[in-house]
Amino acid sequence: MSEPNTNKWWINRPWREIQTNLREIDMLDINAEQFVADLQQFKANVVMINAAGIIASYPTKLPYHFQSPYLTGDSLKDIIAACHKADIKVIARTDFSKVRRPVYEMHPEWAYLSPKGHIVDYNGDVHVCLNGDYQQQYAPEIIKEAITELDFDGIFFNMGGYQVKDYSYNYYGICHCDSCKTKFAAMFDGSPLPKEENPNDPLFKQYMVFKQRTLRDYAEKMYKVILGVRPDICIANNFELKEGFIRQESNTAFDRPLPHWQYSASDNTKWAVSSYPSMVSSNTTVDFPDYHHRHVAISPFQQKLRLAQNLANGGGLDYYLIGRLDNHEDKSGYEGIKEIFHYHAEQGEHYLNITSHSTIALLNGPSGNQAEFRGWFRFLTENHYLFDTLMVQNALNLPWDKYRAIIIPDYQPLSAEMTVALDAYAAAGGTVISVCRSGFQDEAYQPRKEVPLQCLGLDQVLTVREDNRSAYFKI
Ligand SMILES: [Zn+2]
Structure with missing residues (x-):
């Protein structure tokens, strides 16, 4: 690894990110040169790639970090080196919201527990709680390993915080694990956790304060862990640090009531830029209509609209797809996305250091x-x-x-x-x-x-x- 560089590389740098949210099998035959060439087609200068959490996408030494069995293509290390050679920064995508079943079986106390006392096992991924030792003690160890073994430039946490639904949008309720019970009782004079998310219930009002405080503490703890070993890393969505980048999504979802919020990208970018002016706004256009239809792209016009709204409000560009650019089934969005990315590659300097004159x-x-x-x-x-x-x-x-x-x-x-x-x-x-x-x-x-x-x-x-x-x- 190169010497840590304390320069904050993301400041005064036009931002064009692509997230290739890889399936495990995408690492079987991934080719670093092809990966970079595809990003260059878009003139992307930041990429987000799967690194750690539920699955270790590199050889890990940690027993509670589930090793991907599919690492037969080029290594993450080689992919990162190839990106750096092309002046593309690399963000590590992590996800500590779940663990694979064998890890859960070693530590059942890490799991989320529904009010009825049930865990959530979604096809072998078991939900874990923010207040359990996995997220509090072991996730920081995994992060330290990932960002010292590999020369990442940034880090993103997927599905952080309190998750009460699974990927099929089934709702399970407030976590009732022992860690939550103990922590909540300590904060509110021995109170039990609320059974339901009822905004009129005084206990639930306390629970909302509980969530705010614990999330704030967690954000602070994580940026200290990360910057302690790598002060040059760009961290996503850390509103205690107020540096790095704000990662959001403009997406659709089948169950969401119509009409779609057509100002989604303006809305996301505007609050990020005006309320956190020292952070980069990276609002992504999600390629697919819903997670369960992730191999099909939405209208290219919709994607262009989102990207244009990002720029018009002073944010960067961001495009997110499942899998790699080369093996993606539906490439119908590529042309329009490239058009806006290429425009920004030519004009990006003019979008730097702009401030809002809103009254x-x-x-x-x-x-x-x-x-x-x-x-x-x-x-x-x-x-x-x-x-x-x-x-x-x-x-x-x-x-x-x-x-x-x-x-x-x-x-x-x-x-x-x-x-x-x-x-x-x-x-x-x-x-x-x-x-x-x-x-x-x-x-x-x-x-x-x-x-x-x-x-x-x-x-x-x-x-x-x-x-x-x-x-x-x-x-
Ligand atoms: Zn809990």
Whole structure:
């Protein structure tokens, strides 16, 4: 391995990523030169490839890291070297959400447990819990091995956090493993875990806080582990570190209600770019209509639209397919994707170091009313207003003085710090547009007894009338 380079290579570098999400059998006859030549056809300069987690795609020494039996093609080491020779950065794709059945049998206590006490075994992959020792103690060991044995430039974690569904979208509920029980009881005075995800249940409100805190701790722990051994690595989706890249997907899914959200790529890119300006936005266009139809591509026009929306909002390019580029069944998306990737290869410099001049901010976050948010998103976009999406998690760390208005689209849980900041912003001349129940809860999801915002000029506690369809104000 070469000497660690502390330069952050992803800064000031046009970003064109392709993720080849390999099946295990794709490693049987993978050819490093062919792999690079295919990426070059697209002028991709970043690639994400399977490395570690459920399956070790390189020879591992760790007993709880399931060794792929299919490593007869070129090695990951040779693939990475070939990519580097072509100035293509390589991101390690990892997935610590499951372990193969034999690993589970060595450590049943690592598994996710449903409220009824059942594990989830999906065709031999057993779901594991974020709070168990596998994710807490052993995943960091696997990562250290992968990024010291191999010269990766970045790392991505697939399906991180609390997973309650399997790949067939079957729902299993809140994890009730011993690690969760103990940790939750320690955080909330001996409380039992909530049985259901009911937003009105006080226990579940505590559980949402529990998830936030444990995920925050985990993110912090992981970036320390990674940067401790490789300070030059670009980490995905670490909002505690606030460096690296933000990886999202614009995708479709058969069970999702219509209509499709056609601003998906704009939406994903906009919040990433405006709320985390020091991170690269890498929103991917997912090639297939749904995971179970992964060998068939969606409309090439849809893929181009997503990529164009990424660029228009200041993000990078990203394309994701299952398998390799050379053996992919349905290549109908390639031409359109290449067109946008090639355009960016020529013009990419102009997309660097751009900053938003938006004068309106639209608030969003994990507990938003998405229908209301999307309504405002469309209203602003289709009336040609320039706007940013401010995520509540980082909004207070960003300057608001460029905004003439901040819109809160029925966003209920607002912290006291946020309501004070919004009042101060209004007092200084800004316009706050507060919709419906905004601020009706505090950040722990508890009902707020007082009027949430002084700037509304109201002197009594607000309630929502649900018995009328509409009302008009004549001003
Ligand atoms: Zn658990």
